[in-house]
Amino acid sequence: MTRSLVLWVWMGLAGLGPVQASERPDWQVLERNVLAQPGPAAQVLRAWAVRLPVGSEEHDAIQALMGSAQLRLGDDVGLSHTLDTLRHGGQLAQALGDCLQGERLYVQGDAEQAERWLKRAMAGWPDAALRTAIPRLRCVEWLARVKTERHQFIEAANLYRRAIGDGKTLSLWRQSLLLSGLAQTLLYVGQWEQAQRLNTEAAGLLDQMPDALAQSEVSRVESLLYAMVPNRADEDRSLQAMEDAVSQARLADVVAQEVKTLAELAGKHVQRGDVVRGQQLAAQALELAQRERAPYLIDLAQGYLGLSLVVMNRQDEGLRLMQGVLDRLQSAGRLTPMLELLKQQAWALERVKAPELALRAHRQAQALAAEMTLNEQQAQLLALQAELDAAQIEHDRRELEAQRQLNAQALQGRQLQVRVWSAGLVILLLLLPLMWRWYARSRAAQRALAVITSQLQHQSLTDALTGLPNRRHWHQHVAHQPQASGGLCLIDLDFFKHINDRHGHAVGDEVLVAVAQRLQALLPPPHTVVRWGGEEFLIRIVDTDAERMRVWVTRLLDVLSRKPVLTQAGPLHITGSLGWGVFPVAPHGVEVPWDTALAWVDALMYHAKQQGRHRAWGLWSSQSTDVDAIAAGVNDPGRTPVAEGLRLVEQRGPGAVQ
Structure with missing residues (x-):
């Protein structure tokens, strides 16, 4: 009540008379009011629109903020009118209109189209217009959020840094929001210590200027930090921090922040076993999101509600709800929340003992993560190549300019008398060392480019930890041979998560390196050992049959467990x-593609885990030539195989229990 009264008093003052020379809108106050009280804020913005000269930069920016308020109020007619007005204005107005359209698409859940409009806005922004004001920074911040959701973390981090650099004169609560946004982005790429430092800095700013919205975001990122502490995650403190984030969001009266924190708090309760509380919180978040009419918030709340329903043994209902969210996330290009929801789904299905569905969700998450990682690496390579190309172009331009000047001097020299010819010759001799240095630098740059390209290509094909070929190397290796051939074996280390949780990731890395060394020692070329991902290793053995392959598998079980x-x-x-x-x-020599062969040995490996671990299951032979029948038997070894004559064999490691 007090906050609303103050806002209405401020509105009344804002509407008094024309703007004086010393008066200008306080963009941060206006933006803050749009987030918390869009209805009264719209009235204030209308008062400013009347007082400011039509067509001025400030008037255009007020119109854009008015559109943000209309978006939150669900005023589609008013928003369409505002967008149309901006698009028929000058260059700044058009850029503000593109930014508002990007914000609108983001709220509607379409991150892919939102990115297109926001990038267009930034490209069309006049260089001298409102550079450090809130309207420009809001556009940069929205683009950073979209980049984060589309798994473009490096670009998102650069945008946040750009906004932080341009926003040094902003209020401390606004700087705090930017620092927390950068901290969360860095957390996605594993830079935990830097993320913690930035979020601590954001919290320090709020000690000087408290603000509930910024404090809610600091607490939310703090909860993520506690949940991802290397080697010692603290779930209790993570839960408390998220509860603080919800309380602060309610105090700030910003519905979008309350929905986000409520949904994430619901997920934490579900993972801790308090499923009923998690379901209640997710339902509250969904009710608020639907009232706000924001599809991106509805998807977030529905995802966590579906998670709680799955764990409550309402599996069909929960999976149907989650699948709808996953389909919308994929269609909109929101890859980061899609990956997180797939991981949550796999965890929930394992919790309710649905191994086949859990395996499918796990595979989908793995495939999506691999695709996003490859896209990110390719983007980095392209960015580096673009920088090198730009440097080469600049070098060539300078060299051509120097050559042009030299030719002009030579032409002028031919028109002068003998003394001028002598002077020209002296100038030419003086320029020759410079040209030689330019040539030497050009050659050095080309050699450096070749070395960097070779290094990057090697890094993209090699696992950084173990030095083994990685998944991308494998796909290149078998690309020329579409049908699987030779012995194929997939290994998953038992209880590896327990090692990481108990001893830390550094010890887990030592184990992975030691296992890689053992496998390489046992299987030198022409055999292939690949770090497939996490604690999984893929092995291809050439020139073998089932009998010899069984001997190899026995040796693999032994070399893994023979000594600690x-x-x-x-x-x-x-x-x-x-x-x-x-x-x-x-x-009968049944041929299958590599993807099918990998899926079969993956299913057999999963069955070996279900049967007690420290063992192997293998496909020995099949009297049937029906690939679908073989697949049915391989995917469910516990029942009578569909393919008549399918022979699957089990091998136990030394000392394995029955």
């Missing part, structure tokens, strides 16, 4: 679960 791995936490006993097969499938 020596780590900084002491010796650790390691075992693995294996799935294998020899292709084409004997005795």
Whole structure:
């Protein structure tokens, strides 16, 4: 009540008379009111629109903020009118209109189209117009949010840094929001310490100028930090921080922030086993999001509500709800929340003991993560190549300019007397060393470019931790041979998550390196050992059959468990679960593509884990030549195989229990 009264008094003062020379809109106050009280804020903005000269930069910016208020009020007619007015204005008005359209598409859940409009806005923004004011920074910040959701973290971080640099004169609460946004983006790429430092800096600013909205975002990022502390996640403090974020969001009266924090708090309660509380919080978030008429918030709340329903054994209802959200996220290009929801879905299905569905969700998450990582690497390579190309172009331009000047001097020299010819010759001799230096630098730059290109290509094909070929290397390796051939084996280290949780990721990395060394020692070229991802290794053995492959698998089980791995936490006993097969499938030589062969050995490896770990299951032979029938038997070894004559074999590691 007090906040609303103050706002209405301020509105009354804002509407008094024409603007004086010393009066200008306080953009931060206006933006803050749009977020918390869009209805009264719209009245204030209308008062400013009347007082400011039509066509001025401030008038155009007021119109854009008016559009943001109309978006939050659900005033589609008013918003369309505002967009049409801006698009028929000058260059700044058009850029503000494009930015508002991008904000509108983001709220509607379409991140891909939002990115297009926001980039267009930034490209069309006049250089001298409102550079450090809130209207421009809001556009940069919206684009950074969209980049984060589209898994373009490097570009998002650069945009946040740009906004922080341009916003040094902003109020402390506004700077705090930008710092927390950058902290969350860096957290996605594993830069935990830098993210913590930035969020601590954001919290320090609020000690000087308290603000509920900024404090809510600081607490929300703090909750994410506690949940992702390397080697020692603190779920209790993470839960408390998220509850503080919800309280501050309610105090700030910003519905979007309240929905976001409520939904994430619901997920934390579900993961801690308090499913009923999680379902209640998710339902509250969904009710608020629907009242706000913001599809991107509705998707967030529905995703966590579906998660709670799955864990409450309302599996069909929960999965249907989550699948609808996943489909909309994929269609809109919102890859980051899509990946997070797939991971949550896999966890929930494992929790309710639905292994086949959990495996499918896990595979979808793995495939999406691999695709996004590859796209991110390609984007980095293209950016680096663009920088090098720009440097080369600039060098060539300078060289051509120098050559042009030299030619002009030579032409002028031919028209002068003998003394001028002598002077020209002296100038030419003086320029020759400079030209030689330019040439030497050009050659050095080309050599450096070749070295960097070679290094980047090697890095993109090699796992940085173990030095083994990675998944991309494997796909290039088999690209020329569409049908699977030879022995194929997929290994997953048993209880590896327990090692990470108990001893830390540094010890887990030592285990992965030691296992990689053992596998390489056992299987030198022409065999292939690949770091497939996480604690999984893929092996291809050439020139083998089922009998010899079984011997290889026995040796693999033995080499993994024969002696402990020596780590900084002491010796650790390691075992693995294996799935294998020899292709084409004997005795009729059934050929399948590599993707199918990988799916079969993955299913057999998963079955080995279900049967007690420290063992292997393999596809020995099939009397049937029906690929679908073989797949049915491989994917469910516990029942009578659909393919008559399908032979699957089990091998237990040394000391494995029945």
